Amino acid sequence: MLRLDIVHPIISGNKWYKLKHNLLHASQTGYESIITFGGAYSNHLIAAAAAAKAYNIRSEGIVRGTYAEAELTPTLQACKEYGMQLFFVSRGEYAQKNENGWLDELRMNYPGAYIIPEGGANEYGRIGAGEIANYIPRNFTHVCVSVGTGTTFVGLRNALPANQFLYGYAPMKGGKYLADEVKPHLTKDTNWELFDDWHFGGFGKQNQTLIDSMNEFYDINHIPLDIVYTGKMMYGILKQLKAGVFPHDANLLCIHTGGLQGNSSVTRLLRY
Numbered sequence: 001m002l003r004l005d006i007v008h009p010i011i012s013g014n015k016w017y018k019l020k021h022n023l024l025h026a027s028q029t030g031y032e033s034i035i036t037f038g039g040a041y042s043n044h045l046i047a048a049a050a051a052a053k054a055y056n057i058r059s060e061g062i063v064r065g066t067y068a069e070a071e072l073t074p075t076l077q078a079c080k081e082y083g084m085q086l087f088f089v090s091r092g093e094y095a096q097k098n099e100n101g102w103l104d105e106l107r108m109n110y111p112g113a114y115i116i117p118e119g120g121a122n123e124y125g126r127i128g129a130g131e132i133a134n135y136i137p138r139n140f141t142h143v144c145v146s147v148g149t150g151t152t153f154v155g156l157r158n159a160l161p162a163n164q165f166l167y168g169y170a171p172m173k174g175g176k177y178l179a180d181e182v183k184p185h186l187t188k189d190t191n192w193e194l195f196d197d198w199h200f201g202g203f204g205k206q207n208q209t210l211i212d213s214m215n216e217f218y219d220i221n222h223i224p225l226d227i228v229y230t231g232k233m234m235y236g237i238l239k240q241l242k243a244g245v246f247p248h249d250a251n252l253l254c255i256h257t258g259g260l261q262g263n264s265s266v267t268r269l270l271r272y
């Protein structure tokens with residue numbers, strides 16, 4: 001397992017790689033701040049807040065859903081502590097986050113701000129994610145990674161040698177739709193596959209089976225998994241291993257993409 005969860009306590013996992021070139025661009029171009037988007041437990045939002053602070057650039061976060069000060073999640077509280085100014089919008093308005101008209105309005109209201117899409121899903125994000133491939137030796141036959149926007153997946157597929165298989169695990173219902181988002185950005189359309197069988201009811205949903213498997217994984221391997229992405233991915237991979245999906249001489253590398261701060265929603269259920 002490639003432990004990207006331990007690269008930084010807050011800017012953890014793949015998020016740092018996706019943000020890196022975005023922040024460099026913003027600071028080198030003279031932007032005053034970054035604006036980005038996320039939900040109340042978003043790994044991206046908290047990483048963006050912490051990374052912006054490290055780069056000495058202001059940050060604004062547009063949050064899906066309205067929360068009173070007293071109901072802020074630990075994630076949102078931490079974002080504020082890193083100096084991110086939070087704006088709460090309804091789910092309906094949030095859904096427009098990639099629409100040009102809405103983005104133009106945002107740019108007009110915040111002329112000095114560089115807008116980073118949700119999940120760091122842009123070309124800078126894909127290029128940064130590709131740098132994760134530098135840590136992956138060639139003797140691995142299969143590389144496994146969880147998929148949210150597909151940004152990390154694309155970066156990896158484009159950067160890894162073509163003969164290494166890249167398997168993506170989507171934690172949401174019908175997640176194979178992501179293939180359509182991934183394809184246009186691939187420079188090598190070869191040896192990749194997405195799986196969406198282990199969503200446990202949908203994005204952010206969970207049940208006792210998932211919790212048990214994460215606790216068991218921790219007992220055996222002493223590696224904490226996150227409830228949204230890597231817990232579901234490892235559950236799926238263990239099922240695939242039992243089902244003989246991988247050839248006998250396969251050499252698997254599973255990427256731990258971090259996200260452990262999101263476990264604040266289930267701390268009392270986990271043994272770690």
Ligand SMILES: *Cc1c(COP(=O)(O)O)cnc(C)c1O
Binds near residue numbers: 013043044150153
């Ligand atoms: C954000 C995130 C992902 C998904 O990354 P994408 O580049 O959006 O596909 C996977 N795992 C964890 C832990 C994450 O926080």
